Amino acid sequence: MSVSFDFSDDVALVTGASGALGSAVCRAFADAGATVAAADVVAPDDEDTALDADRERIHFYEGDFTDESDVERVVSEVADDHGGLDYLANIAGTWRGGTPIEETDAETFDFLFDVNLKTMFLASKHALPHLRDGGGNGSDREGEQGAIVSVSARSSLEGGEGDGPYRASKAGVRLLTETIAEENAGEVRANAVMPSVIDTPANREMMPDADHDKWVDPADIAETILVLCSDATSVTSGAAVPVYGEA
Template identity: 70%
Template sequence: MSVEYDFEGQVVLVTGAGGALGGGVVEAFTAGGATVAAADLLEPDEVDLPDGVTYYQGDFTDEEAVADTVEHVVDAHGGIDALVNVAGTWRGGSPVDETDVELFDFLFDVNLKTMFLASKHALSHLRESDGGAIVSVSARSSLEGGTGDSVYRATKAGVRLITESIAEENRGEVRANAIMPSVIDTPANREMMPDADHDSWPTPAEIAEVICFLCSDASGVTSGAAVPVYGEA
């Protein structure tokens, strides 16, 4: 069943917009009529975005850059109605006793600090919106420990816990939910896992539909949730 969302008059800030999932989210909100502000660390000529999308280059691990970007979005568009925290990465890993502290710091910065800072600086504007919402990307693997990628799992568990806290702290004002993908059907993942069952992997577009739902009036009673989006993977 195909669902169409109406985000006319809504301003949506998407971090990590230059990646496969971020790009899918930008396209979905644009198709729904939203005014989309896309943010990423990449150079503008490295990001392929739909017409009408405003691009903001910035390092979302840097609080000053995040604050400046949020204010630029508000100044340009009058506010923020939804924040989608997609910025993040996976770098494989090693057993805990073989993991470099540099990798630990990097993953916590990119996966958790970006989500924390974007949420921190957007919240005051989201409270002024009629139905402000945050959706952040956690991961299926955050639900339990595993071999070789403990730091990644910990960062994504942190995303879930901060999401739950934001939901609790902003009851009746801003809804906050997380999604939990496993393996997403992207060219990079297909290249890394050529023998996997690619048909079982959800696409960025399919996951973006769930994110749109969580930012829409249709999910008005949902906050503090961690929603599985791993399909049959």
């Protein structure tokens, strides 16, 4: 059974767009007809980017989403350039671990909470007024709701050895998602996805002996994110959806 989406006339803002998952989400939205505002601190010409910013319907916005003034600027530019905003995908995130709490430095803690949680908080904060107004590219979204989808993690569901700050930051994403859903009921839906190990070049390099066949392709997670933005989940808000397959 095949699934297709039509996001024509809609505008989606994707943070962390230069990474493996962020670029997959940008491609999925663009393939479905959306105008994609791809935002990242890493520019498309950087050797580490996975984003094809020359692709039709993808527009790159450079900004540091741990900096509130940068976030406010980018979100305003996106809304001005495209006539509004319909969806926000909070993809920006990273992993650090390998040490117990007593050996983890404060800089690592701050870094994880900044990249994983603060970016999601700031992007959501400044996108919400536009998502309530809706109607990017002049579309008429009367009776429909804007949507936010953020990336939590399977490991956020419990404590574990060696990566406590990462787990805590991703648990924060889940809790903020539930809060945003509660505060914006009937206007903006907010959900999260929970991956485990994503099949990316970086993860393959980090774990060369793992069973990569059990890892989840970024494109499959991107498809779930589109589902959570679509009318197919119009009654779903405040959920944390597993997207870890067998990983």
